[in-house]
Amino acid sequence: MRQLLKSTLAVCALLLLAGLARAEVILTPDEIEQTLAHGPWPAVQAPDPSNRVSGNQRAINLGRRLFEDPILSRDGFMSCATCHQPDQNFTEGLPRSMGRKLLDRNTPALLNLRAHRWFGWGGDSDNLWAQTMLPILHPDEMDNTADNIKATMERGPYASDYRLLFGHAATQSSETVLVNVAKTLAAYQETLMTGNTSFDRFRDALERGDALAASSYPRSAQRGLKLFLGKGRCAFCHSGPNFTNGEFHDAGVPYFLGPGRVDAGRHAGLKTLLSSPYALDGAFSDDPHKSGAWAVRSVIPTHANFGTFRVPSLRRIAQTAPYMHDGSLADLDAVVAHYNEINTERLHADGEQLLRPLNLSSQDKEDLVTFLKSLSDD
Amino acid sequence: MRLPAVLILVAGLSGTAFACGTGGSQMVAKEPTDLQIFATLEPITVSKPFGVELILCGDASDLTVKADAWMPRHKHGMNYAPVVSAEGNGKFNVSNLVFHMPGLWQVRIEVRNADDAKPNTYLLDVEVK
Amino acid sequence: MSRVLLTILAFVFAFPAFAEKLPIFDAHIHYSHDAVQLTPPEEVARILREAGVKKALVSSSDDDGTQKLLAAAPEIVVPALRPYRRRGSIGTWMHDPAVVDYLKERLAKYEYFAIGEFHAYGDDILTPVVQQMIAMARERNLILHHHGDREALDLIYKTWPEARVLWAHSGFAPPGEVADALKTYPRMWSDLAFRSDMASREVLDPRWERVFKAYPDRFMVGTDTFAPERWYYVGSHAEYSRAWLSQLPDDVARMIAYQNAEKMLATK
Ligand SMILES: [Zn+2]
Numbered sequence: 071m072r073q074l075l076k077s078t079l080a081v082c083a084l085l086l087l088a089g090l091a092r093a094e095v096i097l098t099p100d101e102i103e104q105t106l107a108h109g110p111w112p113a114v115q116a117p118d119p120s121n122r123v124s125g126n127q128r129a130i131n132l133g134r135r136l137f138e139d140p141i142l143s144r145d146g147f148m149s150c151a152t153c154h155q156p157d158q159n160f161t162e163g164l165p166r167s168m169g170r171k172l173l174d175r176n177t178p179a180l181l182n183l184r185a186h187r188w189f190g191w192g193g194d195s196d197n198l199w200a201q202t203m204l205p206i207l208h209p210d211e212m213d214n215t216a217d218n219i220k221a222t223m224e225r226g227p228y229a230s231d232y233r234l235l236f237g238h239a240a241t242q243s244s245e246t247v248l249v250n251v252a253k254t255l256a257a258y259q260e261t262l263m264t265g266n267t268s269f270d271r272f273r274d275a276l277e278r279g280d281a282l283a284a285s286s287y288p289r290s291a292q293r294g295l296k297l298f299l300g301k302g303r304c305a306f307c308h309s310g311p312n313f314t315n316g317e318f319h320d321a322g323v324p325y326f327l328g329p330g331r332v333d334a335g336r337h338a339g340l341k342t343l344l345s346s347p348y349a350l351d352g353a354f355s356d357d358p359h360k361s362g363a364w365a366v367r368s369v370i371p372t373h374a375n376f377g378t379f380r381v382p383s384l385r386r387i388a389q390t391a392p393y394m395h396d397g398s399l400a401d402l403d404a405v406v407a408h409y410n411e412i413n414t415e416r417l418h419a420d421g422e423q424l425l426r427p428l429n430l431s432s433q434d435k436e437d438l439v440t441f442l443k444s445l446s447d448d
Numbered sequence: 449m450r451l452p453a454v455l456i457l458v459a460g461l462s463g464t465a466f467a468c469g470t471g472g473s474q475m476v477a478k479e480p481t482d483l484q485i486f487a488t489l490e491p492i493t494v495s496k497p498f499g500v501e502l503i504l505c506g507d508a509s510d511l512t513v514k515a516d517a518w519m520p521r522h523k524h525g526m527n528y529a530p531v532v533s534a535e536g537n538g539k540f541n542v543s544n545l546v547f548h549m550p551g552l553w554q555v556r557i558e559v560r561n562a563d564d565a566k567p568n569t570y571l572l573d574v575e576v577k
Numbered sequence: 578m579s580r581v582l583l584t585i586l587a588f589v590f591a592f593p594a595f596a597e598k599l600p601i602f603d604a605h606i607h608y609s610h611d612a613v614q615l616t617p618p619e620e621v622a623r624i625l626r627e628a629g630v631k632k633a634l635v636s637s638s639d640d641d642g643t644q645k646l647l648a649a650a651p652e653i654v655v656p657a658l659r660p661y662r663r664r665g666s667i668g669t670w671m672h673d674p675a676v677v678d679y680l681k682e683r684l685a686k687y688e689y690f691a692i693g694e695f696h697a698y699g700d701d702i703l704t705p706v707v708q709q710m711i712a713m714a715r716e717r718n719l720i721l722h723h724h725g726d727r728e729a730l731d732l733i734y735k736t737w738p739e740a741r742v743l744w745a746h747s748g749f750a751p752p753g754e755v756a757d758a759l760k761t762y763p764r765m766w767s768d769l770a771f772r773s774d775m776a777s778r779e780v781l782d783p784r785w786e787r788v789f790k791a792y793p794d795r796f797m798v799g800t801d802t803f804a805p806e807r808w809y810y811v812g813s814h815a816e817y818s819r820a821w822l823s824q825l826p827d828d829v830a831r832m833i834a835y836q837n838a839e840k841m842l843a844t845k
Contacts, residue, residue, distance in 0.1 A: 107494070107550065107577055187495075306522070306549045315495045315548045317527055325806050326615060332809045364497060364544050368528040372773035373801075373817075376810045415611075415664040416804045418771060419696060419724070420749055422524040564787075567753060 094285025095276070096292050102276050104299045109273040111385075112263060113311050115184045119357035120197050120350055121253045123235055124260060132231045133258025136251065141222055143212035150205065150255070153177045159389050160262065165397030169210045174333055176397035179390045182383060184260050185312040187365055191379045191395040192339025193318060196366050197355070198256040200348035203248060216244035223247050249354050264385045265447040269295075272444075287444070294441025297434055302409065306424055313384035313445065318375065322412045322425055323394050325377045333395065336375040343369075374421060388443045402439045410435065468505040468538065475557060475570035482506045485557060485570045492576050494550050497528070500542040502557060508538035514558040515542040521552055547576050598629035599822065599830065601815045602838035605694065605722075605745060605770035605799025606633045608642035609664060612805035618649035621808055625653050628812040631835065634743075634799075636694050636722065638664050640683055655842065657691035657722055658683050660710055664803070667696045671704045680713055690842055693722025694745050701725070702732035711736050720841065722768075727758060734762055741844060743797075746770050752788045759792045766841050767792075770799030776821035786825070793829040797838045798822075 097105060123129035136142060138151040153167050154160035160180035167173040175191050183189075189201035205211040206219065223232045223239040232239055236250045272287035298304045309315045318336035325333040343366060348354050351363035379395045393399040399408055410428045417425065430438070472486035483506035490498040502513065515530045530545045547553050557570040608621060616624075625633060634655045637643045639662035647654040660680055661670040670676050680692070692714045697707055714721055715737050723733060724745035733742055747755045747767040755767055769775060775785045789796060800807070800814040822830035 103577055104550070306551065309494045309550055317495065317548045330616075330620065332806045334809070337810075337813070365528065368531065368544050370527060370529055370773070370777050372777055373771050373810070373814065374773070376813070377804070377806050418801070418803050419664075419667050420523065420746065420771070422519075422522050424522055 095281055096289065097276075097296065101296060101299055104305065105273055105295065106277055107310060108305075108313065109270055109277070109311050111266065111270045111273075111311050113182075113185065115260070115263070118184065118198065118256070118260065119359070119361055120355040121199055121256055122356040123250075123253050123257050126235070126257060128231065129235055129254045129257040130261055131258075132228060132235065133254040133256070136228065136255055137258055141226060142206055142214060142219070142251070144214045144218065148212060153205075153211075154180050159386060161390050163391075165392050169208070170213065171210055173210060174327055175395050176392065178382065179386065180259050180262050181264050182312055182385060183262065185314075185316075185383070186380075187316045187362075188318075188339070188343075188380055190339060192333075192335045192337075192342075193380055194339045194342040195346065195348070196343060196350050196362065197348070198259060199249065199252040200346060200354075202252040202255045202259070203348065206248070206252070216248040219251055220244040220247040223251065249348065267385075267445055268448050269441075269444045288440065290437045290440040291444045292441075293434075294437035294439070294444075297430070297438050298441055302428060302430075302438065303424055303426075304409075307381045308384050314381040316381065318378040318380055319424075320374070320378050320417060320421065321381075321394075322408070322414070322416050323379070323396070323398065324416070325396070327396075332377065334376055335395070336378045336380075337371075340369065340371050340375060374418070384442060384445050386446045388446050402442050403435070406430070406435050406438050406442075468503055472501070472503060473572055475555070475572045478569045478571070479566070481566075481568055483508065483559065483568070485559075487555065487557075487572050489555075489574065492547055492574070494576060495546060495548045497544045497546050500545060500555065502540040502542065504538035504540065504559070506538075510562045512560045513540050514560075515545065516556045516558070517545060517547065518554045518556060519549060519551060520554055522549070547574075550576050552576075598815075599819045599834050600631040601629055601818060602797060602835045603630045603633040603800050603811070603815070604743065604768045604797040604838045605801045606635050606811075607659075607694075607802050608635055608637045608646045608808075609805075610637075610639055610642060610662075612802065612808060613637075613642045613645060615805045616808050618645045621646055622650035622653070624808055624811050625650060628815040630811065630815060632838065634691065634722070634838065636691070638662050638666070640687075644687060655691075656687065656689050657693055657720075658687075658689045660692065660695050670695070671697060671701045671706050674706060676706050677709050680710060684713060684717065689717075689719060691720035691722050691743065693720070693743070694724050695722070697723065697725045697729050699726060699728045700732065702729050702736065708736065711740070714740070718845065727754065730758060730762070730765070734765075740764065741841060742766070743768055743841065745799075746772055746801075747796075752782070752784045756788045756791060759788075759795050764844070765795070766837060767796050768799045769796060770801040771803075776824070781821050781824040789825055789829060789833065793832050794837055794840065796833045797841075798833065 117125035138149050140146045140149040142149060153162045154177060155162060162177035165176060167175060167177040183198055187196065189195040189198060194204060195201035206214050220239055223229060229239070235254065239247050268287060272284055275283035307315055307319050325335060327333055343349060349366045351360055351366055388402060391401055393405050399405050409425070410430045412425045412427055414426060472488040475485040475487055483504060486503045486505065488501045490500070492498050504511065513532050515532050516525060518525045526546055527548060528544055528546050531543050533541050535541055553574045553576055555572040555574060558567060559570065560567045630653065632655055633653055634657055635643045635646055636657035636659040638659050640658055643654070643656045647656050658680065660676050692710060701707060711721065711733065720741045720743055721733060722743045722745055723730065726748055727750065730742065730744060730748065733740060742762065742765045744758065744765055744767050747769060749772065759765060759767065775782055798818040800811050802808050802811065818834065822834055
């Protein structure tokens, strides 16, 4: 509430200032209010209650080393970092990921992960450590087993670190050791966050009512922001400080994988989630209150889930091409063109009424891309 | 960022009534009725669960209450099933409502009596920033 | 919310798993131009057979898809004629006089059991194009597969009181309103395509259950393959239907799964 009062005062102050510096900030009061909802950033990050080593420095260090070590794969063939490359914002730079064979989906960046409720393009998991176990076991990825992981933690180079965090691996079930390893990997991944951007400085200046500071945000980015909030309708799905509502939508992207195969998206993700023993309502969560479990308990499966994908965050978006669940769009120009010329025939006449062709001018498109680029740390 | 919901007052009804000695916004019944519902909403953040307290004024015995919400402009509802619990004396708590988009939402409370004779729906418009 | 039940539901939303499959009449399915390009008729026929879909009311924009699928699966396909060639015409076709010529030409050339699925809301029904379409259906006694609101439904029956109407998606109306329409129009049937409210939480919704029991001979299921990829949802959808139907008495389940659609076709 105090926060609200502050921002209301700020908006009032800004309106006064806007009179003086009208030429600089071109947003309406309503747009300013909408803009404030995309911050503040960085978001305050609480440890994950389902993971008892979340935020633990020893776990973070161990997680970092494990992330880059192919020892977690069956035959030393690959590590997490093979696909999630640290110098590429933890993406792979390929349209679809290359595991032991060509996989079905694009490797997403691993950034600001604490902000998500669901993980993976289809939401296979409701927590980070459960999601982390999937590539370790997947036959087309690291293809390992819980027994192997346990053996590695009992005797390998990480045995003493593991023991300090969780006790002797030898006394624990393979499944428990696997979950613990995933929890250290999760502790590390949680630390991968994006920083302050020129958009955030603009937003914070608006909140403070500092029109002078706000006006250094380029005009083109401001026009792009207006499109993002208004005509483009982008902010309905790409909402909040992380520019995602965390849910699953049909963004009009085809999802054939080749003849006779489709990516069922959220439909398949829910199937995995609801049969997983590692969800937040299960015994492997360390949270006695099971505080995040309401979501897995109350999520509603629908026919519309088929072929929907999680709305990606747009932070640092300019650095994580190619785009979409299958990496089918090479750059941001292609993404904007996709929304501009969206094929509404693909959408159900009585489905959600959000996407429609936008009729953007070439200046509009440029502005929208300029805005998207301003979501990267600078 | 937490912003309280801005309640749009449908049909010009007063937002703060004190029937049954409580506050809250009066919901609009679809069918004319003696039973009134007053709703108090927790602050709403997009995509985060929140709760609503409902006070039913009138004969509220033997009623089943169901909660739902809908974005009339986008033609879609919520992705999670809210939970309604009866607290007695006409008070009901609804939890796990999740509005996953900014914009206009319509909270819909459906009330049925035991023999299902007169189901009624109560609406409240909520603008989420 | 019971996680176990939800799990069962999610599985049937996804897995062909049941040993003895309740046969399904899929009363709402499209095989439109883009689907024809991406999934050949033989593959579509295989999908239907594998899913245990014994019959399907098929309509496509354009109609070529229906004819191709009819040739590939004559024992399954019950052809319906959609009045427009592109899904993009959903909101405009009623103002396009060319629709009338298209209908005439196709009706002269091929055999159909229904006209539809067509989209029309409120007084769209009063436009000359829709009125002529209803007249053509009347001449041939064809079923009208109508996607729209109650007001439009009322106007259809005002235009042609003896019409057999299949109300697509049951108008996306709540169960009580669907029951009211069924009561008002004894020659109307309801398809449940693209609705997830019959059983999307825990178990069969009690409000729906009451309506199914009150009108056991009036409902049918449908997948609605509105985008080409959705052909790969036909199997999951059939399993989803079997799962919620299994919570109804056996005879009611069989009627909704299959028999009602057959009876609607046989009604004169
Ligand atoms: Zn919406």
